[in-house]
Amino acid sequence: MEISSPQTLRALLQLRELILSGELEVGERLSELPLVDRLGVSRTPLRAALVRLGEEGLLDPIPTGGYAVRGFDERDLYAAIEVRGALEGLAARLAAERELAPADLAALREAVRSLDVLLDRSPITVRNFDEYVKRNELFHACVIELAGSSVLARQIERAVSLPFASASAFVMVQAALPEAQDMFTIAQDHHRCVLQAIEAREGARAEALMREHARLARRNLELALRNQRTRDLVPGSGLIRFRANAAV
Amino acid sequence: MEISSPQTLRALLQLRELILSGELEVGERLSELPLVDRLGVSRTPLRAALVRLGEEGLLDPIPTGGYAVRGFDERDLYAAIEVRGALEGLAARLAAERELAPADLAALREAVRSLDVLLDRSPITVRNFDEYVKRNELFHACVIELAGSSVLARQIERAVSLPFASASAFVMVQAALPEAQDMFTIAQDHHRCVLQAIEAREGARAEALMREHARLARRNLELALRNQRTRDLVPGSGLIRFRANAAV
DNA sequence: GCCCTTGTTTCTGTATACAGCGTATGGTCT
DNA sequence: AGACCATACGCTGTATACAGAAACAAGGGC
Numbered sequence: 001m002e003i004s005s006p007q008t009l010r011a012l013l014q015l016r017e018l019i020l021s022g023e024l025e026v027g028e029r030l031s032e033l034p035l036v037d038r039l040g041v042s043r044t045p046l047r048a049a050l051v052r053l054g055e056e057g058l059l060d061p062i063p064t065g066g067y068a069v070r071g072f073d074e075r076d077l078y079a080a081i082e083v084r085g086a087l088e089g090l091a092a093r094l095a096a097e098r099e100l101a102p103a104d105l106a107a108l109r110e111a112v113r114s115l116d117v118l119l120d121r122s123p124i125t126v127r128n129f130d131e132y133v134k135r136n137e138l139f140h141a142c143v144i145e146l147a148g149s150s151v152l153a154r155q156i157e158r159a160v161s162l163p164f165a166s167a168s169a170f171v172m173v174q175a176a177l178p179e180a181q182d183m184f185t186i187a188q189d190h191h192r193c194v195l196q197a198i199e200a201r202e203g204a205r206a207e208a209l210m211r212e213h214a215r216l217a218r219r220n221l222e223l224a225l226r227n228q229r230t231r232d233l234v235p236g237s238g239l240i241r242f243r244a245n246a247a248v
Numbered sequence: 249m250e251i252s253s254p255q256t257l258r259a260l261l262q263l264r265e266l267i268l269s270g271e272l273e274v275g276e277r278l279s280e281l282p283l284v285d286r287l288g289v290s291r292t293p294l295r296a297a298l299v300r301l302g303e304e305g306l307l308d309p310i311p312t313g314g315y316a317v318r319g320f321d322e323r324d325l326y327a328a329i330e331v332r333g334a335l336e337g338l339a340a341r342l343a344a345e346r347e348l349a350p351a352d353l354a355a356l357r358e359a360v361r362s363l364d365v366l367l368d369r370s371p372i373t374v375r376n377f378d379e380y381v382k383r384n385e386l387f388h389a390c391v392i393e394l395a396g397s398s399v400l401a402r403q404i405e406r407a408v409s410l411p412f413a414s415a416s417a418f419v420m421v422q423a424a425l426p427e428a429q430d431m432f433t434i435a436q437d438h439h440r441c442v443l444q445a446i447e448a449r450e451g452a453r454a455e456a457l458m459r460e461h462a463r464l465a466r467r468n469l470e471l472a473l474r475n476q477r478t479r480d481l482v483p484g485s486g487l488i489r490f491r492a493n494a495a496v
Numbered sequence: 497g498c499c500c501t502t503g504t505t506t507c508t509g510t511a512t513a514c515a516g517c518g519t520a521t522g523g524t525c526t
Numbered sequence: 527a528g529a530c531c532a533t534a535c536g537c538t539g540t541a542t543a544c545a546g547a548a549a550c551a552a553g554g555g556c
Contacts, residue, residue, distance in 0.1 A: 065538050295508090
């Protein structure tokens, strides 16, 4: 999602931050003039950012004009995870079924190995989880790259633009909960097996594995919902209306 | 993709038309001022439309600023079809697995029946295929509706925004080629079986069927590519760079 | 003859002014 | 006291003016 203009970019990043941090109430109409003061950009780039966030799905257009902060519920989270699973599964299958030069796989192998190294060294904690996130996202990026389709890549990019849909959305929860430590082991086994399936050109297996891999996010989410502390670790938790909501 | 403002909407529709009809060369930079004259709107709504078409994937941002008409190749077409299949398959599965009141299925049943009626009456030709398209799209909309997820719905909406990715993209080809007449029968069997699977809450079956259903588009595409006449029937064919391209 | 450089032109990105419309508020009538 | 209407405010959508940068063309140097 290449963006050139500096002001539009500023507005976009700041707005997204404002929304995700929950500083803007869900359902609240985003009036342009107050935001102009707040973000220090003029209306034109601000509006460009609003249009983009609308397309991204973080904002809802209001019938009479303008945008409001979009709210999500639990079912939306599950659906977003399933969507990512379906699309990344497709990517894995296409990667497996495609004609690949042996060298093409090098990056993916390296990504898996780099995760191996990290996991062997020490358990993942809330302090070093960002390094895990980085390498994990590299793995996912490699699979998408191997699928070799810009159309699919863009679609996935869009799917993970929702904060809680990204591949690493719940890694924070995972790191914080002792009972979730096994998830790292399981996830890494998925990574290895996906690589193996792509190498062996087993499309159906690669796809099924990648889908199940996305399912881990769902399991993490379910764990996270059990108590308020971990709930707040979910990205964009301010936008989510949980079913049985403890007092905020 | 609700749009309110009349000028922005005008610009969006006219621009899309201009691009799909091939009046703008692939790779051509879209300069704003000439378009302002051509479309009769000012720069502001025009730019809003450009941003939207960029998000939609019809335009490519140019690093130094502005947009260019995006080109596609055969592999992009196949990928777009697969993406739709994956997402609609997911929708069918969610619909099947979800708690549904019996009345919820009424619309889907009616959609299938309405297609039955149309197909029984007479063969689909280039003259009456638009009625088929309408009812076919209603079927697809019903499945998506039954999945009950706005997140998924938006994602599908985006996937089919590419002209050649929609559920009915190749129906025109189908109607024009005698050897493709069977496809209508097969597609309708898919429709019936998907309905049946959702009724029986057989998620995996619903998903597999819906995917295979999308695969019909691929088969139609392959048929269409065999000769120039049917190639030109493919929506947005002006944007597509075919592999062995006969002289245009 | 070719390449580099410089000046001009045209473009995008940005800011802002204006108009029409929805909305809220306060006053008045019943 | 409640409801309805009128007025005024604020908002979005639109148009346009301006500035900086990139592309292009022409001229001079090597």
